[in-house]
Amino acid sequence: MGMAVECSGGGAPVTGSTCRMVLLALPLALLLAGIAGPLAAQRPAVLDDFPGITRCERGRAVSRIRADVRDSLVRAQLEAHEAVHRAQATAFPSCEAFMAGLTTARRIIDVELPAYCAQWRVAVAQGAEPVETRREFAWRIAAQSGAMENRLQVVQRFEQECQPPPGQGQAAVANDPTGAGH
Numbered sequence: 814m815g816m817a818v819e820c821s822g823g824g825a826p827v828t829g830s831t832c833r834m835v836l837l838a839l840p841l842a843l844l845l846a847g848i849a850g851p852l853a854a855q856r857p858a859v860l861d862d863f864p865g866i867t868r869c870e871r872g873r874a875v876s877r878i879r880a881d882v883r884d885s886l887v888r889a890q891l892e893a894h895e896a897v898h899r900a901q902a903t904a905f906p907s908c909e910a911f912m913a914g915l916t917t918a919r920r921i922i923d924v925e926l927p928a929y930c931a932q933w934r935v936a937v938a939q940g941a942e943p944v945e946t947r948r949e950f951a952w953r954i955a956a957q958s959g960a961m962e963n964r965l966q967v968v969q970r971f972e973q974e975c976q977p978p979p980g981q982g983q984a985a986v987a988n989d990p991t992g993a994g995h
């Protein structure tokens with residue numbers, strides 16, 4: 814998800830019509846509504862796309878989920894995603910050093926894959942369709958890295974590097990939407 818980006822300043826509630834429109838266009842929102850979001854994923858990611866952000870505050874990685882993201886299932890997914898980025902940042906001398914290294918598509922893909930993997934695991938546990946959701950997330954990673962031409966490789970890496978939690982094979986998951994709590 815967003816690295817050091819946000820829809821409006823300081824985590825304030827989103828009020829602009831642009832932000833609202835972008836929120837409606839979020840692939841995740843479309844996904845949860847049962848509509849695949851490949852159209853949204855085919856343009857480069859822009860700042861307003863990110864409902865969750867992790868950024869540096871006084872040397873520490875701090876995450877925020879936008880206040881207008883009200884779906885608790887989505888919030889749980891975003892929390893899992895941003896928690897991975899916070900952990901990634903701790904492996905560097907400073908949060909700023911971590912962020913400063915995110916300069917290439919390859920590097921962005923490397924940090925987003927595990928974050929989206931964590932998000933995917935939560936989504937699947939909530940009852941999301943595993944294969945479609947994985948492809949959707951892979952395309953978002955590719956868009957976010959600015960390298961949509963790599964999206965099929967990202968899908969392959971996602972399949973190889975991101976396994977369902979133990980005991981949650983894909984067939985079992987499809988019939989066991991645990992965590993669905995609307």
Ligand SMILES: [Zn+2]
Binds near residue numbers: 814
């Ligand atoms: Zn991310």
